Amino acid sequence: MSTCFALQMSTADPMFWVMVIVAISFVVIAAAMVALAVFVSRVAHTVNNLEKRAEPLLERVTALGEQVRLIAMQGRETAEQIGQMSGYISTATMHFSESMALVKDEVRELKEIVGFSAETAREKVAMISRTVDETHEQFAATTQFIHTKLVEPARELAAIMVGVRRAIEVFVAPRPKPINKTYGDEEMFIG
Numbered sequence: 001m002s003t004c005f006a007l008q009m010s011t012a013d014p015m016f017w018v019m020v021i022v023a024i025s026f027v028v029i030a031a032a033m034v035a036l037a038v039f040v041s042r043v044a045h046t047v048n049n050l051e052k053r054a055e056p057l058l059e060r061v062t063a064l065g066e067q068v069r070l071i072a073m074q075g076r077e078t079a080e081q082i083g084q085m086s087g088y089i090s091t092a093t094m095h096f097s098e099s100m101a102l103v104k105d106e107v108r109e110l111k112e113i114v115g116f117s118a119e120t121a122r123e124k125v126a127m128i129s130r131t132v133d134e135t136h137e138q139f140a141a142t143t144q145f146i147h148t149k150l151v152e153p154a155r156e157l158a159a160i161m162v163g164v165r166r167a168i169e170v171f172v173a174p175r176p177k178p179i180n181k182t183y184g185d186e187e188m189f190i191g
Contacts, residue, residue, distance in 0.1 A: 014150040025139045043121045
């Protein structure tokens with residue numbers, strides 16, 4: 001008949017409670033790990049969204065930079081050829097400045113969002129790290145407490161009980177046979 005050792009343990013046995021506490025600790029640690037994984041995936045999702053929002057802005061900045069470069073080249077050529085074109089260049093520069101101001105505002109807002117997200121992520125990771133450390137310390141303290149308060153006294157009590165049982169066996173054992181009497185089958189036994 002094969003049965004699981006854990007099912008044979010009595011609730012009065014201190015090892016049963018040690019196993020229960022260890023199992024509960026593993027469940028708490030697993031829950032903390034799942035919470036950490038969920039938080040990290042949320043942070044990754046937020047960062048991906050920020051990247052997606054930043055890509056169109058960077059494309060606009062690149063396109064505006066290319067336009068500015070072309071306008072500046074045309075402006076130099078036009079200034080050398082015709083002095084009257086300076087008014088048009090001034091207008092283009094004004095529009096470029098307005099566009100750059102808009103781009104700067106967008107970039108500043110994006111930096112604030114990224115900075116806030118990064119700070120929040122750092123705080124949450126630090127909080128989870130502290131929680132895991134505290135759980136580990138509590139688990140170690142509980143294990144030490146159980147060892148010193150339950151396991152060691154139970155081991156000492158078991159040793160005392162073995163000694164008491166041996167003493168009782170000695171007191172209730174039949175008297176030994178005299179040495180000069182034949183023991184029969186036991187003569188061959190050496191032990």
